[in-house]
Amino acid sequence: xxxxxxxxxxxxxxxxxxxxxxxxxxxxxxxxxxxxxxxxxxxxxxxxxxxxxxxxxxxxxxxxxxxxxxxxxxxxxxxxxxxxxxxxxxxxxxxxxxxxxxxxxxxxxxxxxxxxxxxxxxxxxxxxxxxxxxxxxxxxxxxxxxxxxxxxxxxxxxxxxxxxxxxxxxxxxxxxxxxxxxxxxxxxxxxxxxxxxxxxxxxxxxxxxxxxxxxxxxxxxxxxxxxxxxxxxxxxxxxxxxxxxxxxxxxxxxxxxxxxxxxxxxxx
Amino acid sequence: xxxxxxxxxxxxxxxxxxxxxxxxxxxxxxxxxxxxxxxxxxxxxxxxxxxxxxxxxxxxxxxxxxxxxxxxxxxxxxxxxxxxxxxxxxxxxxxxxxxxxxxxxxxxxxxxxxxxxxxxxxxxxxxxxxxxxxxxxxxxxxxxxxxxxxxxxxxxxxxxxxxxxxxxxxxxxxxxxxxxxxxxxxxxxxxxxxxxxxxxxxxxxxxxxxxxxxxxxxxxxxxxxxxxxxxxxxxxxxxxxxxxxxxxxxxxxxxxxxxxxxxxxxxxxxxxxxxxxxxxxxxxxxxxxxxxxxxxxxxxxxxxxxxxxxxxxxxxxxxxxxxxxxxxxxxxxxxxxxxxxxxxxxxxxxxxxxxxxxxxxxxxxxxxxxxxxxxxxxxxxxxxxxxx
Ligand SMILES: Cc1ncc(C[n+]2csc(CCOP(=O)(O)OP(=O)(O)O)c2C)c(N)n1
Ligand code: SF4
Ligand SMILES: [Mg+2]
Numbered sequence: 014x015x016x017x018x019x020x021x022x023x024x025x026x027x028x029x030x031x032x033x034x035x036x037x038x039x040x041x042x043x044x045x046x047x048x049x050x051x052x053x054x055x056x057x058x059x060x061x062x063x064x065x066x067x068x069x070x071x072x073x074x075x076x077x078x079x080x081x082x083x084x085x086x087x088x089x090x091x092x093x094x095x096x097x098x099x100x101x102x103x104x105x106x107x108x109x110x111x112x113x114x115x116x117x118x119x120x121x122x123x124x125x126x127x128x129x130x131x132x133x134x135x136x137x138x139x140x141x142x143x144x145x146x147x148x149x150x151x152x153x154x155x156x157x158x159x160x161x162x163x164x165x166x167x168x169x170x171x172x173x174x175x176x177x178x179x180x181x182x183x184x185x186x187x188x189x190x191x192x193x194x195x196x197x198x199x200x201x202x203x204x205x206x207x208x209x210x211x212x213x214x215x216x217x218x219x220x221x222x223x224x225x226x227x228x229x230x231x232x233x234x235x236x237x238x239x240x241x242x243x244x245x246x247x248x249x250x251x252x253x254x255x256x257x258x259x260x261x262x263x264x265x266x267x268x269x270x271x272x273x274x275x276x277x278x279x280x281x
Numbered sequence: 282x283x284x285x286x287x288x289x290x291x292x293x294x295x296x297x298x299x300x301x302x303x304x305x306x307x308x309x310x311x312x313x314x315x316x317x318x319x320x321x322x323x324x325x326x327x328x329x330x331x332x333x334x335x336x337x338x339x340x341x342x343x344x345x346x347x348x349x350x351x352x353x354x355x356x357x358x359x360x361x362x363x364x365x366x367x368x369x370x371x372x373x374x375x376x377x378x379x380x381x382x383x384x385x386x387x388x389x390x391x392x393x394x395x396x397x398x399x400x401x402x403x404x405x406x407x408x409x410x411x412x413x414x415x416x417x418x419x420x421x422x423x424x425x426x427x428x429x430x431x432x433x434x435x436x437x438x439x440x441x442x443x444x445x446x447x448x449x450x451x452x453x454x455x456x457x458x459x460x461x462x463x464x465x466x467x468x469x470x471x472x473x474x475x476x477x478x479x480x481x482x483x484x485x486x487x488x489x490x491x492x493x494x495x496x497x498x499x500x501x502x503x504x505x506x507x508x509x510x511x512x513x514x515x516x517x518x519x520x521x522x523x524x525x526x527x528x529x530x531x532x533x534x535x536x537x538x539x540x541x542x543x544x545x546x547x548x549x550x551x552x553x554x555x556x557x558x559x560x561x562x563x564x565x566x567x568x569x570x571x572x573x574x575x576x577x578x579x580x581x582x583x584x585x586x587x588x589x590x591x592x593x594x595x596x597x598x599x600x601x602x603x604x605x606x607x608x609x610x611x612x613x614x615x616x617x618x619x620x621x622x623x624x625x626x627x628x629x630x631x632x633x634x635x636x637x638x639x640x641x642x643x644x645x646x647x648x649x650x651x652x653x654x655x656x657x658x659x660x661x662x663x664x665x666x667x668x669x
Contacts, residue, residue, distance in 0.1 A: 056483015059351070071491045077479035079350045080493035082373050085343035088335070092347025092355065095331040096305060097480040118343070121336035 022046040024055045024075045031069050035237025037227025038067050040194045041134060044204045045103060046074065048211055058101040061090045065107035066140040066229075084115025087122035087131065094129045101211060102129035109139045112148035112174050119180070123220045126185030130210045131222040133176060136229040137248060144232035148174045151251055156232075177224050177257035187219035189258040193226040195244045199254070206256070213261050226252055285460040290428040291358075293461050294384055294448060295320035297432035298356050300466040303382070305331040305355040307344035309363060312396045313452035314386035317358045338363040342370030342383070349379040350492040352478030354436050358384035360452070361402050362393060364410075371445055372411030376494025378477075378509070380439035382432065384448045386455035389590075389623040397623025398452035398540055403594035406449050407568040414506050416513055418446040418520065419567040421538040425459035431565070433464045440473050442516055449567060451590065453540045453625060517569040525574070528560035533639055534578055536562045536599055537588040540625060545588045548631035559635055567595070575602025579613035586616045586638050587646070588631055590624070593617045596646050610645065614638075617646035
């Protein structure tokens with residue numbers, strides 16, 4: 014019988030993080046670093062830490078890192094990966110970074126089929142700047158800039174953007190999955206998604222992205238356990254979990270051509 | 282004898298970059314520099330070098346940021362409106378001490394302006410056009426040969442000083458064709474090592490490298506900016522370049538860079554034919570600016586006439602240089618003649634402006650708006666009616 018021993022990942026620096034209690038970023042860092050260890054890529058991984066709460070990721074990742082301007086993360090990751098083709102390049106982004114200020118950069122990186130992996134941490138809020146409305150904020154969800162809740166009607170605040178579904182229409186995308194860190198089971202599933210994406214990247218298959226629903230108790234004004242419940246009850250119905258698009262050649266579900274509009278096509 | 286080839290300035294910049302070992306180019310189309318990305322695409326893609334037509338200038342400069350962080354000799358090019366978009370990225374490149382080459386083939390502004398040559402981006406280029414305290418080297422080619430040579434050298438300077446180097450050309454320099462002798466191509470293996478770059482950490486076991494411009498500790502950030510300014514001081518002491526012609530014999534020195542220095546040179550020749558001695562001073566580095574050279578001329582009581590394709594930007598650096606000489610502004614007056622909007626000054630009007638200065642018919646330039654004029658208050662001809 015094999016026994017697995019619980020260990021601190023070698024690629025995760027043994028530091029207490031600056032993240033708030035109940036924050037999802039720390040769990041997600043752990044998943045990424047476990048996989049980097051499992052794939053033996055610590056010495057050839059580059060993490061791009063975004064502008065957002067996870068700007069501190071470079072303190073916690075025991076890998077080389079590059080910190081670009083807010084939202085330009087996929088453009089900088091393009092530059093890094095084009096030069097270091099045999100490296101694992103992780104483009105770590107929040108919802109403001111990816112789906113607001115950096116929308117052009119993510120869409121075009123995805124469309125070019127850039128061969129890095131984006132880890133998209135969707136906490137439905139701007140964490141770092143103190144709880145402003147994000148492009149993924151739910152309708153009715155309160156934010157400092159939507160004190161009565163997000164109102165797509167008269168206030169013209171728009172609707173939550175489903176990033177995976179939007180990117181699925183682009184032919185450069187090969188693997189788009191949405192996980193969540195609300196429960197041990199979903200944490201394990203999320204880890205599988207990330208691992209698939211990293212392996213696909215190392216095979217040079219094309220653009221891969223894993224969106225992860227993640228709690229921000231501080232800016233949701235909730236206790237950590239309430240935040241987890243809210244994720245399950247309110248976020249998951251808007252952002253359905255699973256593999257939104259999977260055209261990976263080696264994953265048994267590959268479809269020739271990578272056709273547009275395959276949100277349903279690749280879903281398991 | 283090395284072979285001379287006929288090329289456009291934009292192409293010579295591209296070829297100079299390739300020969301310097303540029304392996305990563307990112308750009309977005311804009312007139313009057315579009316030959317440059319086209320040349321890069323044509324010559325880089327077959328050699329499996331990195332060429333990306335980016336979705337915007339914002340993306341292009343951030344791709345440069347990533348490629349430079351990964352240790353490549355990286356470059357982007359654009360023209361004025363696009364270079365405005367790059368300013369955020371340039372600030373980050375300077376804050377993270379990343380080397381790269383940025384080309385601005387200037388056109389007229391502000392706003393969309395026009396697509397004809399101009400020199401209205403001098404302040405933006407030489408004063409750190411983005412946010413925060415920083416400078417970077419700015420080189421100004423005056424012909425196609427210098428397009429190739431200065432771009433080639435720009436990559437070495439960028440690596441040496443760990444900062445972006447800007448090539449500040451204009452639409453005329455970029456578009457015109459001249460014969461050029463190209464520098465021999467660099468062997469990539471001979472390029473300087475970049476121990477600070479990311480990648481291949483596992484091979485050497487060095488500590489992890491973090492490329493970043495953030496520092497939330499005021500004392501630390503203050504120190505890092507201060508240290509960078511120590512480097513600026515060393516650059517100002519060692520990298521200033523300029524060319525003076527006939528300045529010893531003349532009482533009046535024409536000052537210009539790029540296209541306007543060519544026109545000033547033409548005016549100098551016309552003057553000579555009339556028996557008037559004029560000098561020509563041409564800064565090749567706009568940052569660091571040759572203040573000491575200007576100050577030396579001022580100390581000898583020379584007069585200056587700055588010729589620019591702008592409302593007067595470099596002229597402020599000439600005034601600063603005169604100020605450093607300790608001589609009063611009246612003893613070494615600085616005059617200005619400018620055309621803009623895509624108009625290029627012609628030799629006759631520059632000569633006429635020079636004669637006005639020599640005859641005491643024009644007022645010296647002052648910083649501010651009180652006496653602002655394009656030069657001597659004379660009726661300026663239209664470039665278009667002259668068929669340029
Ligand atoms: C150009 C620019 N605009 C605005 C900001 C301020 N800012 C910093 S982080 C951030 C939002 C981050 O939110 P998100 O990407 O969702 O990350 P989170 O903190 O929620 O993880 C903003 C607006 C900035 N740093 N730069
Ligand atoms: S503000 Fe939110 S996202 Fe930021 S560290 Fe705290 S819980 Fe995490
Ligand atoms: Mg967020």
